[in-house]
Amino acid sequence: MTTADGLGPVAEAVRKAFVDAEGRPVAVRVRRLDAADFRGRGRVVVPDAATVAQLVPAQRVTGAVVVADEDATVLLHTDAPEGARLAPTAAGVDAATAELTGTVSRLRAEAGVVDALHSIGRRLTAQLDLDVVVQEATDAATGATGAAFGAFFYNLIDQFGESYTLYTLSGVPREAFSRFPMPRNTAVFGPTFDGTGTVRSPDITTDPRFGHNAPYRGMPEGHLPVRSYLAVSVVSPTSGEVLGGFFFGHPETDRFTERHEYLAEGIAGYAAIALDNARLFERERTLAAELSRSMVPAAPLIPGLDLVTRYLPAATGSKVGGDWFDVLRLGSGATAFVIGDVVGHGVTAATVMGQVRTAIRSYALLELPPSEVLRNVSQLTGRFAEPSFVTCFYAVHDPADHSLTYANAGHLPAVLVHADGTPEQIGEALAQPLGVGTEFPQEKVAFPPETDLVLYTDGLVESRTRDLTVGIAGLLAALGGLRAGPDAETAWDRLIHDLTGGSHDDDIALIHVRRRDGGAA
Amino acid sequence: MAESGAPADDAGRVETAGGAVALSESDGAAVLAVSGALDLALAPKLRRLVDRAARTGAPVLVIDLSAVDFLASAGMAVLVWAHRQAEPADVRVVASSRLTLRPLELTRLTDELAVFPSLPAALEGA
Numbered sequence: 338m339t340t341a342d343g344l345g346p347v348a349e350a351v352r353k354a355f356v357d358a359e360g361r362p363v364a365v366r367v368r369r370l371d372a373a374d375f376r377g378r379g380r381v382v383v384p385d386a387a388t389v390a391q392l393v394p395a396q397r398v399t400g401a402v403v404v405a406d407e408d409a410t411v412l413l414h415t416d417a418p419e420g421a422r423l424a425p426t427a428a429g430v431d432a433a434t435a436e437l438t439g440t441v442s443r444l445r446a447e448a449g450v451v452d453a454l455h456s457i458g459r460r461l462t463a464q465l466d467l468d469v470v471v472q473e474a475t476d477a478a479t480g481a482t483g484a485a486f487g488a489f490f491y492n493l494i495d496q497f498g499e500s501y502t503l504y505t506l507s508g509v510p511r512e513a514f515s516r517f518p519m520p521r522n523t524a525v526f527g528p529t530f531d532g533t534g535t536v537r538s539p540d541i542t543t544d545p546r547f548g549h550n551a552p553y554r555g556m557p558e559g560h561l562p563v564r565s566y567l568a569v570s571v572v573s574p575t576s577g578e579v580l581g582g583f584f585f586g587h588p589e590t591d592r593f594t595e596r597h598e599y600l601a602e603g604i605a606g607y608a609a610i611a612l613d614n615a616r617l618f619e620r621e622r623t624l625a626a627e628l629s630r631s632m633v634p635a636a637p638l639i640p641g642l643d644l645v646t647r648y649l650p651a652a653t654g655s656k657v658g659g660d661w662f663d664v665l666r667l668g669s670g671a672t673a674f675v676i677g678d679v680v681g682h683g684v685t686a687a688t689v690m691g692q693v694r695t696a697i698r699s700y701a702l703l704e705l706p707p708s709e710v711l712r713n714v715s716q717l718t719g720r721f722a723e724p725s726f727v728t729c730f731y732a733v734h735d736p737a738d739h740s741l742t743y744a745n746a747g748h749l750p751a752v753l754v755h756a757d758g759t760p761e762q763i764g765e766a767l768a769q770p771l772g773v774g775t776e777f778p779q780e781k782v783a784f785p786p787e788t789d790l791v792l793y794t795d796g797l798v799e800s801r802t803r804d805l806t807v808g809i810a811g812l813l814a815a816l817g818g819l820r821a822g823p824d825a826e827t828a829w830d831r832l833i834h835d836l837t838g839g840s841h842d843d844d845i846a847l848i849h850v851r852r853r854d855g856g857a858a
Numbered sequence: 859m860a861e862s863g864a865p866a867d868d869a870g871r872v873e874t875a876g877g878a879v880a881l882s883e884s885d886g887a888a889v890l891a892v893s894g895a896l897d898l899a900l901a902p903k904l905r906r907l908v909d910r911a912a913r914t915g916a917p918v919l920v921i922d923l924s925a926v927d928f929l930a931s932a933g934m935a936v937l938v939w940a941h942r943q944a945e946p947a948d949v950r951v952v953a954s955s956r957l958t959l960r961p962l963e964l965t966r967l968t969d970e971l972a973v974f975p976s977l978p979a980a981l982e983g984a
Contacts, residue, residue, distance in 0.1 A: 678931065680898075680931045680932045680935045681898065681932065682898060726931060726932075726934070726935035726938065728931065728965065747964065747965035747966065747967075748964075749964065750964075765964065766963055766964050766965070766966050767966075768966055769965060769966045769967065769969070769970070770931075770965055773938050773965075773967075773970075774966070795931075801876060801895055801897070801928050804956070804957060805957075805960055805961065806956060806960055
């Protein structure tokens with residue numbers, strides 16, 4: 338808003354008032370001044386002769402005006418004979434611009450509010466961590482309303498479906514409230530918890546709704562003094578449910594304006610979106626974990642076989658949902674072992690996994706040979722609405738002839754650990770994944786007593802920082818020792834910890850089968 | 859949900875915390891240079907750039923995995939999907955290190971995909 342000379346709009350207008358008797362412009366000099374010297378004296382000042390002499394020493398000055406606006410404080414002066422007529426003009430300009438100035442500063446304040454709201458909104462809605470959301474929102478709203486302190490009470494649902502209330506505070510230590518019970522649905526708090534409207538009071542202690550409820554009849558002893566009161570509901574934009582409420586207080590009366598109310602409502606709106614996002618995100622994560630966990634079978638007891646099985650959902654991030662295992666007793670006396678991994682994560686992967694797992698169970702119970710089981714399931718998988726990519730190792734142990742027959746759809750090789758402790762990888766790169774491949778050749782090996790079979794998913798051996806080849810080598814090296822120990826369950830917990838460094842960012846599923854000596858044949 | 863990677867220069871390049879894909883043109887072929895981790899986070903972005911490469915009408919698409927240090931199954935799923943699209947008709951994959959070749963071999967995707975040891979070899983198609 339400055340001209341080519343760097344003058345603000347008011348200074349520019351004043352300069353145009355420097356005219357001669359015929360209305361022609363006269364020469365005007367401009368000198369920048371220290372703003373401090375004229376602060377508080379109005380925007381357009383006609384300085385007295387002594388001041389002028391001080392500001393522009395040793396110059397002939399017939400007229401001078403000081404203009405102070407947001408851009409600069411400047412002295413405009415002239416030596417033209419008509420300069421003396423400036424005073425009334427300056428007064429006119431001052432009067433004319435007074436209202437304009439007020440409007441400009443109101444607009445600036447308005448723009449400031451919009452900016453503040455916008456940046457709070459951006460920060461809040463980009464946040465999925467609930468604790469951060471509520472604290473940031475409380476701090477922002479307390480600052481924006483000029484409250485002495487602010488509180489945000491919000492409702493959460495626990496794992497049993499029960500609602501409970503937590504709160505954050507701003508501008509006051511937690512101890513200041515920790516002795517008091519949660520605010521109840523009283524006449525003062527009711528509208529906020531019911532979501533029926535904002536409550537703003539210049540002095541809540543004189544409000545007709547105040548002081549009706551036992552036991553305190555007002556604020557409990559030791560409560561921070563509150564006169565000015567502002568409370569805003571936080572309502573979910575998706576469900577319309579009241580998620581919580583912001584409460585602001587100030588010990589002096591009449592502190593909250595309509596503008597503060599507007600700001601608090603704006604922040605409450607953003608906080609509602611952020612809370613919704615955080616809850617939905619959390620729900621999706623829990624749902625995927627629940628789905629996967631609920632589909633983990635309890636490995637059946639099978640005569641002649643010792644089994645260790647594990648399903649560990651991803652410990653970090655939200656990648657839960659793709660891995661599974663199954664151990665199935667078949668009608669003929671054989672046992673089928675299934676391990677697999679669905680690409681993707683979350684609820685989609687968990688539901689695809691559920692379908693693939695059920696399909697494999699069905700074909701397995703029909704006692705189709707492994708290559709047929711996988712061929713049929715691959716056809717089904719290829720027809721899912723969303724193309725899927727599923728790796729799966731399927732093996733059947735027949736105790737009648739001490740054999741193991743298997744097919745492998747793009748899954749990691751399984752490991753046979755022979756009686757002397759030597760590990761041998763079997764079924765490596767036999768076929769493409771389910772949903773991709775069409776042919777799944779099967780192989781048959783001897784599986785005599787004292788032999789172990791280990792099936793696992795890639796979370797055990799591979800991560801962003803651990804190369805697959807290195808991970809598999811580590812697993813193979815450890816299996817001999819694990820087999821020799823007396824307690825396979827504990828040994829596996831330790832081995833998983835060692836192989837993953839204690840934190841796995843992908844699901845892990847595994848089956849360890851051991852043929853006992855002299856097992857049923 | 860918002861994309862975690864900010865698309866740069868007209869979305870011809872996308873990235874995640876762990877990896878990136880950049881689309882360029884070389885000898886009339888579209889080239890998608892992938893780097894870092896081709897995982898669950900990057901795979902859908904690679905898929906969108908494959909679509910975009912297809913729209914350029916280039917008859918050949920090279921997906922260069924030379925700078926990939928982690929090839930997850932989600933990434934392999936996109937390679938298969940790209941290969942089975944009608945356009946571009948000719949999709950070639952550059953994979954030379956154990957880090958990318960081993961997963962492709964274990965899943966036998968090497969049977970189906972046209973895998974080349976280097977970008978020049980892939981561009982030559984031999």
